Amino acid sequence: MSMSQSREDYVKFIYEHAGDESISNKTIAEGLEVSPASVSEMINKLAKKGLVINERYRGSALTPKGHLMAQEMVRKHEIWEYFLQNRLGYTKEEVHEFAEVLEHVTPKDLADRLAIYIEYPEEQVNRMSLEKTIYIGQLFSFYKALLTEKQQDMLSFYYEEDLSLSEIAEHFDISRQGVHDNIKRGEKSLLEYEKTLRLNEKREERMQLLNTLSELLTYKEAHSVIEKLIQIED
Incomplete structure (x- = not known):
């Protein structure tokens, strides 16, 4: 696993399990099945990148920049799942594992083009607009x-x-x-x-x-x- 992929996995995990709240290193370690030392090391790296804020005794929370990265990862994942299931005929059970890999190697431009190609459902576009509003609220x-x-x-x-x-x-x-x-x-x-x-x-x-x-x-x-x-x- 590359460093960037590992970083993205951490950010996405925090986003999906904590949202706007803080999350403990112990919870991250158990969820990602890694050692507490590995979590501490990665959290420090994420903090230096401006992706999380880490407070002693409270845990780590995503910054607006971290939220944006996580939301884009989720979007790529869902686009690939939709493509694999609705265009290539994979089952719902099969697509998740493939999408987990593909989301890490998909540039935003490719994700945007793929969304247009597969006519990604309009409600998903509306959701991304909502997420932009949420993002500005987080910046505020x-x-x-x-x-x-x-x-x-x-x-x-x-x-x-x-x-x-x-x-x-x-x-x-x-x-x-x-x-x-x-x-x-x-x-x-x-x-x-x-x-x-x-x-x-x-x-x-x-x-x-x-x-x-x-x-x-x-x-x-x-x-x-x-x-x-x-x-x-x-």
């Missing part, structure tokens, strides 16, 4: 201090108390459009901050790759390889 709970006081209040009513735009507008005695604009600006700030965190992580990964390549190539050659990778990614 982690990074609300970045927002203005008014944005914090409005997003709190919208995401945490599930009030409608009209109800929030009445509370603040402003127009519904005014509430909508404030919420959208707040959401944009949260998503841009999360994007900055991802870019910083990508820069760190590129520097690690550059250092590794420099041991095999000249620094100039290694830097050239990195530049080509950046062009491909962009």
Whole structure:
């Protein structure tokens, strides 16, 4: 099992067995049938990647980034199960094991194309839209201090108390459009901050790759390889 696959298994397990709550290392060890020492080591790695938050005596909980990874893994798994069962004729009992393997080696672009090809049920698309809303709500709970006081209040009513735009507008005695604009600006700030965190992580990964390549190539050659990778990614 590769390191990335193992990491994904941990994130997915926490997501499926704890959701938004914390989970103990003991529960993870028993569920994944690994040693407590292995769990501690992996949790530390996941925390450094920004995928979990680990608190002493409380256990580990997924960050918004961890939730997004887990949701994408579940989505890939379900798409493969649907494809194998409805297009290739495998039984419901057979598809799970295959999907467990395929979900780890499927790029998001391939999953999206496969979903279109098999005409993945519309309710699943609606569910992913709901999960995006949940994701922004999770970002808000982690990074609300970045927002203005008014944005914090409005997003709190919208995401945490599930009030409608009209109800929030009445509370603040402003127009519904005014509430909508404030919420959208707040959401944009949260998503841009999360994007900055991802870019910083990508820069760190590129520097690690550059250092590794420099041991095999000249620094100039290694830097050239990195530049080509950046062009491909962009």
